[in-house]
Amino acid sequence: MIEFIYFGLEALIIILLALFIALLFNGIERKLIARMQARIGPPITQPFIDVKKLFIKENIVPDNAIPWIFNAMPLIALASSLLVLLYIPFGGMPALLQNYGDLILVVYIMLIPSLALAIGAFASGSPYASIGAQREIVIMISYEFVLSVIVIAVAWLFSLAFPQANAFSFATINEHAIWSVAGPVGIAGLLLLFISSLAVMPAKIGKLPIDIAEAKTEIADGVLVEYSGRNLALLHMAQATRMFAFASLIVALFLPWNLSNIFSLSGTLALIGDFAFFLAKVFVIMFVSGIFVSAASARLKIDQAAKCYISFIFLLSLIGLMLIGLDIML
Template sequence: MTAVSALWQAALVLGGGTLLALVYKGFDRKLAARMQGRIGPPIRQPFLDLGKLLVKETVVPRTAVRWVFNLMPFLALVAAGTVLLYLPVGPFAPVLSGYGDVIVVLYLLALPAIAMALGGFASGSPYGVVGAQRELVMLMSYEFPLAVVVVALAWRVAELGAGPAFSLATLAGNPLWAQVGPLGVLGLALLLVALLVVTPAELSKIPFDIPEAETEIAGGLM
């Protein structure tokens, strides 16, 4: 892959990922509203919110460590975007294939939560500190099960000799359901259950949304 084609593919992946994320958020809010008997915002509302966010004034608390407070959201965004570049999209190889493996992806998945916690601590606000503490507690609760799932899958792929065990492309290209016995299927089912529990935690969805305090008086990330 040439540098130019890699840049084009990276731009398409990041742009497509951002578009799908905003559309998903719109459908998510619409569905939640309908389940609560409300009309809810339009599906395009996340796009409008993003536009408003980009033109808002940046307010930094007087007690904040300014450079840390300003850097952490950017670091979280870069880490989340970098994860997309490790994912194989259809027949195309990942943009960053050969520059890391699923272990790097695990670190990148943890980095946004760590960055937001550091930003909360750097705000100098007691509310920010509470939110940061909650974020770190949640991080410790879901990162270990996620690592166990990944290591278990990689261990099985290594036994099959299908390629680099910790490569996302290898894991995606070698479904294990047809290559294990009954006990193996049971083990994979347990890993799937663990992954289904971990995924909402990674996305800070209910009931793993305590850092955002959505059910408390103070709305938004504390």
């Protein structure tokens, strides 16, 4: 019983911390984009102010919406994006739920926010939201290929290197850097997979150039158009967390190095150092594939984006997988 309470407490701390960091990063992101566009931009605390304001605002449910689905979906979106964070090892710390699920489960859970967003939009009864939801689903189908290729490649490498360990488990991923188990050809393949995972990022989090499901100037925020008040606050938090979670996943898979090993730190110092370093890595990933790209590109159309993911990025990741296969055979 005590163990259970302790477990719950730990989960709560991680969730609150992750939420705080996700919103903070969102604020920094907005500020950085503003500076890139020669604007002053909102204060870094703006996402907190927005969420606080939205929570005290009226929550409007459209007349032709299906209320229970419409209201439940933002909650599901936020819960599932937070759940991902309990599986991903932060820095050197093993993940809280690492014995209760693996990489495949995490990839599935990460689908839920997109699905929830789409279902909620369909339930809102607005044509703009329906178009947004259709777009969200199409874009989800097209980038999911790439993610599955990445999972296969990672598991393949680990299963050959450590036959006795669970190749999909985050414990294994956390213990060994993936780059150390591959040969030179495999490293080239991993590099391609890393690039394709970065390319998936804008689609996964709905940022420019793939913010097609929201597309402010086309369909007036699409999937979010009917949401207001508490629901919108939850969705804002879910979006921010989703970005943080996906960046963390990329860091956990491809950039697993820690400061404590390099500088031989120990104890609390190692914990804090590793965590700070982890956050820095997550931020760099977010900056490279989320913030910088979104400030420097126009919005693609749905067919262009889908074509880009299904043909080009998918091909890139397949070549990566083949190179890894070649490396294993050699």
